[in-house]
Amino acid sequence: MAKDDALDVAERVHKAAIRMLRAARVADATTGLSAPKLSALSVLVFGGAMSLSALAKAEQVTAPTMSKLVGDLEAEGLVAKRADKADKRGLRIEVTTKGRALMEKGRQARLALLTARVAKLSRAERAQLDAAAALMLKLAASP
Amino acid sequence: MAKDDALDVAERVHKAAIRMLRAARVADATTGLSAPKLSALSVLVFGGAMSLSALAKAEQVTAPTMSKLVGDLEAEGLVAKRADKADKRGLRIEVTTKGRALMEKGRQARLALLTARVAKLSRAERAQLDAAAALMLKLAASP
DNA sequence: TTAGTTAGTTAGTCAAACTAATTATATGCG
DNA sequence: CGCATATAATTAGTTTGACTAACTAACTAA
Numbered sequence: 574m575a576k577d578d579a580l581d582v583a584e585r586v587h588k589a590a591i592r593m594l595r596a597a598r599v600a601d602a603t604t605g606l607s608a609p610k611l612s613a614l615s616v617l618v619f620g621g622a623m624s625l626s627a628l629a630k631a632e633q634v635t636a637p638t639m640s641k642l643v644g645d646l647e648a649e650g651l652v653a654k655r656a657d658k659a660d661k662r663g664l665r666i667e668v669t670t671k672g673r674a675l676m677e678k679g680r681q682a683r684l685a686l687l688t689a690r691v692a693k694l695s696r697a698e699r700a701q702l703d704a705a706a707a708l709m710l711k712l713a714a715s716p
Numbered sequence: 717m718a719k720d721d722a723l724d725v726a727e728r729v730h731k732a733a734i735r736m737l738r739a740a741r742v743a744d745a746t747t748g749l750s751a752p753k754l755s756a757l758s759v760l761v762f763g764g765a766m767s768l769s770a771l772a773k774a775e776q777v778t779a780p781t782m783s784k785l786v787g788d789l790e791a792e793g794l795v796a797k798r799a800d801k802a803d804k805r806g807l808r809i810e811v812t813t814k815g816r817a818l819m820e821k822g823r824q825a826r827l828a829l830l831t832a833r834v835a836k837l838s839r840a841e842r843a844q845l846d847a848a849a850a851l852m853l854k855l856a857a858s859p
Numbered sequence: 860t861t862a863g864t865t866a867g868t869t870a871g872t873c874a875a876a877c878t879a880a881t882t883a884t885a886t887g888c889g
Numbered sequence: 890c891g892c893a894t895a896t897a898a899t900t901a902g903t904t905t906g907a908c909t910a911a912c913t914a915a916c917t918a919a
């Protein structure tokens with residue numbers, strides 16, 4: 574049976590994830606923040622304070638790109654740069670209370686959109702979705 | 717039980733989808749094409765030839781932005797513009813053979829990455845993932 | 860027929876990506 | 890130890906991709 578062939582499953586999950594996130598994306602406007610800035614902020618909130626290079630790597634951009642983004646976020650009071658005690662070249666980039674609040678707002682808007690739709694599913698379907706979420710995380714983390 | 721609450725499920729699926737696609741994204745470099753161009757090309761391949769405004773809407777950008785992107789893609793020989801017979805103002809944007817091949821290459825690279833990981837799952841897990849894909853499409857299409 | 864709408868393009872601006880080069884600090888080897 | 894090399898972040902300059910405003914051409918309906 575072709576239906577559970579790894580390639581076909583990868584294909585369908587890939588496409589479905591893209592469509593779902595694309596639909597959710599329309600909610601981002603509520604923050605007034607650009608997608609790259611919102612995304613960087615989100616990584617900081619969930620991953621905790623980190624160096625500029627670590628953040629750049631997480632976001633798959635170069636250090637200069639992230640340097641500029643973080644500079645802008647700092648100017649808006651959404652993140653703060655602290656010196657790294659152990660390494661004088663390095664930074665610790667932290668989310669401020671204001672930054673956390675704004676990120677949370679955008680996140681809520683996205684989730685509200687998705688939640689309204691998830692709520693229409695049956696209990697069994699929600700369980701199915703939840704189990705798949707764990708699997709997708711596993712795929713993402715896979716070596 | 718909180719575990720199948722709609723908000724929690726939405727939250728976990730949202731995060732998992734983001735992480736999975738972020739992991740897959742590293743493969744896009746193989747095409748030499750930028751993300752917006754690759755994405756537009758992909759919409760054309762799967763959605764078939766369409767007008768500029770339809771493509772712009774699908775990609776959630778404005779008409780001028782898409783006009784420039786399509787112009788670039790045309791210059792690279794990846795798409796072709798044809799006049800709309802019924803409406804002389806309109807265009808039909810078609811993918812060329814070359815465009816289709818390049819898009820397919822990028823798609824394969826992404827999917828190869830995911831497929832390798834999906835293949836490590838059990839048959840039951842793949843089935844679970846596949847069922848969830850259908851549900852995510854439903855969420856994306858939901859009004 | 861003419862007023863209003865829709866399709867697409869052009870012009871101009873800004874944000875976000877890159878590479879190359881700079882500065883400062885760490886690290887490691889002879 | 891001292892110098893070469895590597896690493897962290899920034900600065901400078903360029904390109905790409907996003908927007909709005911303004912335009913032309915063509916369609917639609919009063």
